[in-house]
Each structure stands twice: as C-alpha cells, then as structure tokens.
Amino acid sequence: MTATMIKEFRLPDLGEGLTESEILSWKVAVGDTVALNQVIAEVETAKAVVELPSPFAGVVAALHEQPGTVVEVGKPIVSFEVEDARSSESAGSSNGAAPNGGAASQTDEAPATPAKREPNLVGYGAVVEHSGRPVRRARGTVRTDAVAPAAVPPAAAPPAAVPPAAVLPAVEHETAADSGTGERPRSTPPVRKLARDLGIDLANVRGTGPGGLITREDVQSFSGARHDDTATDVVPSASERERETRTPIKGVRKFTAAAMVQSAFSAPHVTEFLTVDVTATMDLLARLKGSKAFEGVKLTPLTIAAKAVLIALRNNPTLNSRWDEERQEIVQFNYVNLGIAAATPRGLTVPNIKDAHGLSLHGLATELSELTATARAGKTAPAELSGGTISITNIGVFGIDAGTPILNPGEAAIVALGAVRKAPWVVNDELAVRQVMSLSLSFDHRLVDGEQGSRFLSDLGAILTDPAMVMTMV
Structure with missing residues (x-):
C-alpha cells in the first residue's frame, strides 16, 4: 500500500x-x-x-x-x-x-x-x-x-x-481550560461567536443538543435567564422579537461602510450639478444599436457617458489623480482605470476597467457588459476591485435625477449619472420637448480646484449635448 x-x-x-x-x-x-x-x-x-x-x-x-x-x-x-x-x-x-x-x-x-x-x-x-x-x-x-x-x-x-458521530453535526472539540474537565464545551463556531457577543462563558451553559452540543437556543435561553436575574426589564416575547430582523455587518457591506466613512471624513468633498440636453446622444445611441458594427453588443446611456468621461479627462487630468498622505505627494495617473459602481445582493462594489482610456467604444461596451454581469453574480475578483482612478455611478437606472456621490477611497472624482427624462427645454429661443439628464460630480478639493472640477463637468456636458464636440477635444 x-x-x-x-x-x-x-x-x-x-x-x-x-x-x-x-x-x-x-x-x-x-x-x-x-x-x-x-x-x-x-x-x-x-x-x-x-x-x-x-x-x-x-x-x-x-x-x-x-x-x-x-x-x-x-x-x-x-x-x-x-x-x-x-x-x-x-x-x-x-x-x-x-x-x-x-x-x-x-x-x-x-x-x-x-x-x-x-x-x-x-x-x-x-x-x-x-x-x-x-x-x-x-x-x-x-x-x-x-x-x-x-x-x-x-x-x-x-x-x-x-456519542455516535453519525447523529452529531460537525463541530470543533478543542482542549481549552474553560471548564473543570479541561475540555472546551461542544458548540459550533457561530454559536461560540454569539456567546462571545453576549459575554457568556459556554462553560456555564448546559447543552441540549445531540451529545451535549450547545445550540444557539441554549445560549439565547441562558442569556434571557441571566437578564431576568440581574434586571427588572421584561425579556421580549418571541412575537416581539419577530418585529425586527438583525443582520451581521460583514463581508462586502462591512468593507464598503468602512471605506465610505474613511472617504467622507478624510477627503473634503465638493459636489457640482449640471443638467444637459442629451437628445443628440440618445439619437446617436439608437443609430449605433442599429448598426452592424455593434451587432450583439449591449449599448446604454452609461456606455456613451463612460466614453465621454474618458475624453473629458484628457483636458482635465487633475481629476484622475490621488492624494498620497504618507509621502505627501499628489499622484497624477497617466492611465485610467474606470470604476463602475455596481449594486449586488451582497452590497455595493466598484470594480474597474483597467486601462479604459485605450479602449474603443466597442471595446468599452464589451468590458462594461462583462463587468456588470460578473459583479451581479458576485464573482468579481479582488484585483478588479483595486487600483481604480476615477468612478461612475449610474443612479439613473433607479429613476433618480441627481445625488452627492461619495468618492471611492484613493480617487479624486466620481460622476453620478441621473435618469434620462423628457422635459420642456428651450431650443433656439423656442420651447421644445427634449431628453435631459442631470450630472453630479463630487471631487476631492485637496486635489481639484473649483475651476478644474467645473471645466471637467462642462466638457462632459458639452460632449453629451453634442457628440460632435469630441472633434474639438481630441
């Protein structure tokens, strides 16, 4: 053998x-x-x-x-x-x-x-x-x-x-001197964590599970009994406890919360707004969808807006930078890793498209489709979530017009795209029904002056108002 x-x-x-x-x-x-x-x-x-x-x-x-x-x-x-x-x-x-x-x-x-x-x-x-x-x-x-x-x-x-192993759940049976026997009480990791959170020594809890296993109900029962002995408050009944649901803060949501708090209190945010007529952009989008060159490729207002952001950055590179606190340096990126905020069942993630500045519109559309599908499936690799240089969040898909987006940590700017709506608009001194969109730009005022942020937002709006303006920017 x-x-x-x-x-x-x-x-x-x-x-x-x-x-x-x-x-x-x-x-x-x-x-x-x-x-x-x-x-x-x-x-x-x-x-x-x-x-x-x-x-x-x-x-x-x-x-x-x-x-x-x-x-x-x-x-x-x-x-x-x-x-x-x-x-x-x-x-x-x-x-x-x-x-x-x-x-x-x-x-x-x-x-x-x-x-x-x-x-x-x-x-x-x-x-x-x-x-x-x-x-x-x-x-x-x-x-x-x-x-x-x-x-x-x-x-x-x-x-x-x-006891017969076949009827017991898989548990750890470590030897830690928590009781007189020198053997750690039998329980599962989630139950031990619950006991730690409640400040309960499992050596004092009697297990009612198979083979003396301490269950979650045993810990909760012990906690309720202890509460009765030390306080005059009444322990909520089962029906009262069902009035609220508690979810542990962990994983993606815990990381996102910590990152947003860090960003909000470490980078001085400034947010500007601009509402633009995007009728010409929506017409362009319709033509591209019907063209053979984009057959089978998913095209959305986000696709055009993402390309417009990349073009506007060429004349406004300060928005594609980072504040290095440790070295006391401003790092300006000569490439763009474009972050796209994605809502997933596990929370908000911001994967980024590496070297997005070098992609054609067709390539950008393909990358966006793959990125969002992967994010929603919860399969985004850690490497795709780091290294972003500027981000876009598309709040328009939820019917929202504008907001004050919080910077992704380590980035100088984030653009929020509002919903595209039909609205009355003045064209050639006459009132007309047009398709309009609100743009929200938040930027780090340590890195980006008001003038620089305003110029970038103005350039972005100009491209979306008249895509032919790209000819004057490249």
Whole structure:
C-alpha cells in the first residue's frame, strides 16, 4: 500500500492584505477525492466572493470550519490525506516501513519534519505539522482533532467513548481550560461567536443538543435567564422579537461602510450639478444599436457617458489623480482605470476597467457588459476591485435625477449619472420637448480646484449635448 500523510490548507490572504474571510459553502465533503486546483470552497472576503482551488490532490480528511464562519487568514480550514512522497525513499527500509506495508509510525528516533509552507494558486497554505497514518472516517462523522493524530502504539488504551458521530453535526472539540474537565464545551463556531457577543462563558451553559452540543437556543435561553436575574426589564416575547430582523455587518457591506466613512471624513468633498440636453446622444445611441458594427453588443446611456468621461479627462487630468498622505505627494495617473459602481445582493462594489482610456467604444461596451454581469453574480475578483482612478455611478437606472456621490477611497472624482427624462427645454429661443439628464460630480478639493472640477463637468456636458464636440477635444 502507498503511505499517506495529512496536509493542512490554511486560509490564504486573498489580496489587498485582507485579514479574514467568511466560508460561504463547501464544494466538497469529508471522504471526497479531489484533484489539484479543483474548487473546494466559496468564500467571501471584504471585497468579493472568491472560489478556492485545492492546493493538493488527495482525499478530504476534515473540514475545520462550517459555512457562515468568519475565519482569520492563516487558520486551517481543511485537511487532506495525500500520498507521502517520502515513502518511496524509505521503501524497503527495515526501520522505515510498517509491517503491513502502510504508513510508517513516527517514533522518538524519527523526529517530525519541520513545518514548511508550500505555495499554491491563492496564497500560502498547507503547513505540514507532522505525518502519520490518518484514520479514514465515513462522511458526516465528527473530527475532534485539527491535524493528523500521532500514531498510537498497539498497547495504548482506546480513547474514551463518544456519542455516535453519525447523529452529531460537525463541530470543533478543542482542549481549552474553560471548564473543570479541561475540555472546551461542544458548540459550533457561530454559536461560540454569539456567546462571545453576549459575554457568556459556554462553560456555564448546559447543552441540549445531540451529545451535549450547545445550540444557539441554549445560549439565547441562558442569556434571557441571566437578564431576568440581574434586571427588572421584561425579556421580549418571541412575537416581539419577530418585529425586527438583525443582520451581521460583514463581508462586502462591512468593507464598503468602512471605506465610505474613511472617504467622507478624510477627503473634503465638493459636489457640482449640471443638467444637459442629451437628445443628440440618445439619437446617436439608437443609430449605433442599429448598426452592424455593434451587432450583439449591449449599448446604454452609461456606455456613451463612460466614453465621454474618458475624453473629458484628457483636458482635465487633475481629476484622475490621488492624494498620497504618507509621502505627501499628489499622484497624477497617466492611465485610467474606470470604476463602475455596481449594486449586488451582497452590497455595493466598484470594480474597474483597467486601462479604459485605450479602449474603443466597442471595446468599452464589451468590458462594461462583462463587468456588470460578473459583479451581479458576485464573482468579481479582488484585483478588479483595486487600483481604480476615477468612478461612475449610474443612479439613473433607479429613476433618480441627481445625488452627492461619495468618492471611492484613493480617487479624486466620481460622476453620478441621473435618469434620462423628457422635459420642456428651450431650443433656439423656442420651447421644445427634449431628453435631459442631470450630472453630479463630487471631487476631492485637496486635489481639484473649483475651476478644474467645473471645466471637467462642462466638457462632459458639452460632449453629451453634442457628440460632435469630441472633434474639438481630441
């Protein structure tokens, strides 16, 4: 038989120095055989949902975290049973091979191999602690250790009996001195987090779940009883509690909130507004949709407006810059990574189109379609969410005319596009019904003077009012 060993995969840094991620779902189960780079889990960082590929080929030995758990970078999340490459070197050795041809037991004369990191597709995981023959378990059983158990001599006493594993949920059973037994009370990660939030020591809670498992209801019941003992307030009834819904602040929404607060209180915002007649732009859009050159390409007012922003930046480059507080420098970008604010079920994200300044209208339209589809599916990669230089938010799709958009951190300006509406408008001193749009521009007044911001907004409005004006700007 081929010798095997256990290897851990630790949650890697998925980009931009993120410190934690939430396990959304496992794509594999204990006992499954996986191939190298096969997707094993879906996790949500503070910026996006990311698929994790397996750094090893082997059998899933343990899943250390449950879906819904927020895990710190560097913590083990899954263990694999893989072929021990060292077994081939020691094959036939009298003191290295086990009598039955299986994995060699580690003894005092054969010290454990020092831990080392092995690179994989998404970072550094898989730290080898020690080797040993893992115990194969049926799918759904409880794992009570975080790494492979050391080989047990034949004469060793069997471990204490535990309740039938098949009826227990997968829980961690760590040895922390939280009780007189020296064993951490049985519970799942979300329940332990709830207890921490409520300031409850799980050693004082009696578990009513299978095998003494402490459930969420046990913690909530204990919290209510403690409240009754220490206060005169009445604990809300179940029907009263149903009057409100509480959602943990985490993932994309937590990151967005922190970024917006940072931006609002660190960059002095100025917002200007301009309402323009975009009838000529809407006519151009209709012609392009009917042309063979744009057949199969999605074209919207955002497409034309995005191109207009890129053109207006050529004469107003200060809006495509960044304030470097640490170095006390103004960084002006000679390229444009155009951010597009996208509303997703997980919150607001602002992925950006790299080097958008070099794209044709056709190329820009294609990139916009792919960007928005990927964002709405929650599949935007972390790299696509960083490095933006200026952004657009299209509030017009919600029927809104104007707003005061908050800058994306690290950027000097953001443009909000309002809804295109039919309205009375003066044309050649006569009243006519035209299609109009309101533009909102917020900019960082440390970087952009009022004159510079006004000129950019005026140029943008001129292009959308009469697309032929582009000829005077390029």
